[in-house]
Amino acid sequence: MNELLAHRLAQLGLREVDRIHTHTNRTVMISLARRVLRLHRGYASAPDRVLRAIVRFLDPRVPRAARRGAERVFLGFPVELYAPPPERAVRRERPQPGDLVWLERLVSLHERLNAAHFGRALGIIPIRLSGRMRSRLGELAVDLRTGRPLEIAISRRHLLRHPWPEVEHTMLHEMVHQWQAETGLAVNHLRSFRLKAAEVGIEPQARRAIFGTHARRPHAVDAGRAQQ
Numbered sequence: 001m002n003e004l005l006a007h008r009l010a011q012l013g014l015r016e017v018d019r020i021h022t023h024t025n026r027t028v029m030i031s032l033a034r035r036v037l038r039l040h041r042g043y044a045s046a047p048d049r050v051l052r053a054i055v056r057f058l059d060p061r062v063p064r065a066a067r068r069g070a071e072r073v074f075l076g077f078p079v080e081l082y083a084p085p086p087e088r089a090v091r092r093e094r095p096q097p098g099d100l101v102w103l104e105r106l107v108s109l110h111e112r113l114n115a116a117h118f119g120r121a122l123g124i125i126p127i128r129l130s131g132r133m134r135s136r137l138g139e140l141a142v143d144l145r146t147g148r149p150l151e152i153a154i155s156r157r158h159l160l161r162h163p164w165p166e167v168e169h170t171m172l173h174e175m176v177h178q179w180q181a182e183t184g185l186a187v188n189h190l191r192s193f194r195l196k197a198a199e200v201g202i203e204p205q206a207r208r209a210i211f212g213t214h215a216r217r218p219h220a221v222d223a224g225r226a227q228q
Helices: 003-012 041-045 046-058 066-075 098-120 156-159 162-184 191-200
Strands: 017-021 030-035 036-040 125-130 137-144 149-155 207-210 213-216
Touching: 003 017, 003 041, 003 046, 003 137, 030 046, 036 041, 041 046, 041 137, 046 137, 098 125, 098 156, 098 162, 125 156, 137 162, 149 156, 156 162, 156 191, 156 213
Parallel strands: 017 036, 125 149
Antiparallel strands: 030 036, 137 149, 207 213
């Protein structure tokens, strides 16, 4: 399968790739590092139009707007219909003492920031605490098919280790991503994010230093994300 897919992509113009690995992980649909291309196995069944979009997305010479258009094309292909992931039990985190108090406070924070910075235009969204987030402070989950924001997760470690103003900054960061999703924009840290971040008064970087640490603040998409 990989050989045929590699041949089709090469015929459509893919260059500077030594190996292709396929997977069924829908969190990262496509990634390219050290001349190794990893992409979802379902793309082996995609028509040339979709594979051509992948080639355009991976070509750094293609203008950014065209790459974003190509991204929408290949993310719109229903890979899971052709290569479903193996079934496995969903592991849910056990609630921890104090979680309910934290969640009530975070819900109130979302409501306050929504009123202060977005004119109450953002929708109500579930908020979850995560004990598995080690380098991330927060993340927004977005449905791949519809672009609908699903939930905001905040690191429990972040809540315990950093002052509340830092948590407010994290929540506002993820709410800017929520605003991107709800207004039909790509959820990323590019121009629309930077402009809105400046408008609401937060740092536009995807990374920032916190009290001597350097914590990563990316968005996450549970149904699919393209990485460059």
